[in-house]
Amino acid sequence: MFRFLNIVIISLITSIVSAQGYYDVTKYGIPNDSTFVGKNAIDNIIQKAVQKGGGTIYFPAGKYLTGSIKLESNITIFIDAGAELHFSDDFDNYIPMVPSRWEGTTVINFSPFFYAYKAKNITITGRGLIDGHGRNWWNYSEGFDDKKPKSKWENTFFENNKNVLAPPDSKWLKRGFLRPPFIQPMYCENVLIEGITIQNSPFWTVNPEFCKNVTVRSVTINNPHSPNTDGINPESCSYVHISDCHISVGDDCITIKSGKDEDGRKQAAPAEDYVITNCTMLSGHGGVVIGSEMSGGVRNIAISNCIFDGTDRGIRIKSTRGRGGVVENIRVDNIIMHNIKQQAFVLDTRYAKSTIGPVSERTPIFRNIHISNVTANTKDAVFINGLEEMPIEDVSFSNIHLEAENGFDIHYSKNISLNNVFFSGVKTSLVKIENSSDIDLKYLKLEKSTEEKPWVSAINVDGLFIDGCRPKKGTKTFLQLSGKTTSNIGFGTNDFRNVSQVVVKDYDVKKDAILK
Known part of the structure; x- marks a missing residue:
């Protein structure tokens, strides 16, 4: 019965x-x-x-x-x-x-x-x-x-x-x-990809285009030793949520894009309102990358609580002349990077060779990018490389712990702030700045004193403010100034008792470059 x-x-x-x-x-x-x-x-x-x-x-x-x-x-x-x-x-x-x-x-x-x-x-x-x-x-x-x-x-x-x-x-x-x-x-609208394991993709793996409300969660992607097999590439989408994924691929792990050159500008469909969180990335050219195809613009991106272990780079934002588009309102927080083969962070609008030209719709723009609470073991710390006609603007690094051979390398940038950045293992200057303006360096720290290189090297920099630094005993030079356009160099409250030479000026630096 x-x-x-x-x-x-x-x-x-x-x-x-x-x-x-x-x-x-x-x-x-x-x-x-x-x-x-x-x-x-x-x-x-x-x-x-x-x-x-x-x-x-x-x-x-x-x-x-x-x-x-x-x-x-x-x-x-x-x-x-x-x-x-x-x-x-x-x-x-x-x-x-x-x-x-x-x-x-x-x-x-x-x-x-x-x-x-x-x-x-x-x-x-x-x-x-x-x-x-x-x-x-x-x-x-x-x-x-x-x-x-x-x-x-x-x-x-x-x-x-x-x-x-x-x-x-x-x-x-x-x-x-x-x-x-x-x-x-x-x-498409309301797209959900979850739980599955994906391997051996022919090309880009998860690649939503022009979609609204996309969720990718708890997905594992393995594309070892393969060309251009990016992990997750949401392109020209809005309201994208990527979480709890594990990615190891033959190119970038997660990439945000919005079209390339003339076709991308014609579509004019930005990538906007993305959240990326709780992911782990192993093999890959970059952990999270924006561009280089970003002609439709990229905005309002939050990246948090991720671990990169063994990627070539950590966070990379890249473009070039001719691409156009604006990358703005980017927040990166609470990231751990280990064994990064090249740079922990890259912001580069010279990704391909090009010649200087007038500002137009073909000129890429990077601005309002803020990075905080990062621990990174990497070869090179940070590379920021803007254009003569369009500097990278409004970028901040706060509460950063870097174990690196090389420090910050900043070119053609404006309104850049470093606050509470700790360095260890650096063999070069902690911060090298060229052809830039309005730079704030606050509470830089170095594990061991450096005798060979100055803490900060500034070449043709207009507006540099340094505050809260206290080099350890044995430091030979703190600040090296070069370039005929270097000016408006100011100091707040620093402790330079252990520094042999606080400032060394090259012959071409103006006498009044340092503010009184």
Whole structure:
């Protein structure tokens, strides 16, 4: 009797789940032993769900082989623990080509592995694995030979992209076709990606474009030894939340972008209102990077409570002349960096070679960037590099503990503040400033005295105020001044009892450069 009742109850539950739009793919002829490319079958299941207003496409434990999957509104892809969704490395499984964006330029390209266009309420979730088997794509990208006859994919790509607004220096104009992103929703609203493990992406991994209200949480991304396989790249989106992710990739771990050059300015879609928190980043060119494709602008970004361990750089903001766009209102707080191979922080508007020109829509602007509560073990501390015609402006560093070989290196910048910065292991000047103005240095600290290099080197600096510094015994020189435009150098309350020479001036420095 009880057994009969249990069967009835289970049947009722199954019916209710089915009625609510729950589709177990194994019930629709898709085997879980990776013997069948289920692209069309999966598309058919999604269409069945769409006809009923949406639903959950469920992958139970097992291995599945598929091509590109297009998500529609109100569709959830649920990849359960023990389930592995493997994507075919046959390029034919990603055609027909679709509207896409590639490194900030609008194109028609191979379908992303997970793709959505103008959809709402889409989700990829679960504790399973998705594997892009990207090596064929990587090999093509790395070994392309433009002397060989064009393939059918190249012919299709060129036919679809005759009028693309590609930057003139784009290498991919010679490559014939482009690798697709792994997950790319475009013009979508309410996007959720959570829990899953992603590996071997062909190109950028999680790449929302022109989306609103995007959440990426508790996602693990592994793309080792692979070209341009950035982790999470939300581009020209608004209200983005990235949290609790673990990332180790062949390029940048998390990158914020908004389009490249003329095409990016034409779209005029900024990346705005992003929160990045509680993430760990291992292998990668940068932990969190803004740019260099930022022609639509980047604003209102909060980065906090993250650990970078072994990335080439920590926080990197980069652009170049010709790109245009404004990066502003950036807050970085409570970060730990370990074994950073190059710089802990980079702010650079000379990412590519260029010549000085008049300020225009092509001129990048960085301003209002504030960094606090950071502990970093790195080779170089900070590199700030603005333009003659457009200095980087309004940047502060507060409560920073740096173990580094080289200190701050600041060029063409304005309104820069360092407050309570502790250095250890530095072999050069703690702060080197060139062609900049309005610099405040307060409460700089050095673990051991330095006899070889001055604490601060200022070359053609107009407006430098130093306060609260107390060098240790054995310090030879505190401040070295150079350059005929160096002026308005002021001191607050410092303790220079242990310094042999407080100021050394080169011959070209004006007599009245130091304020009385």
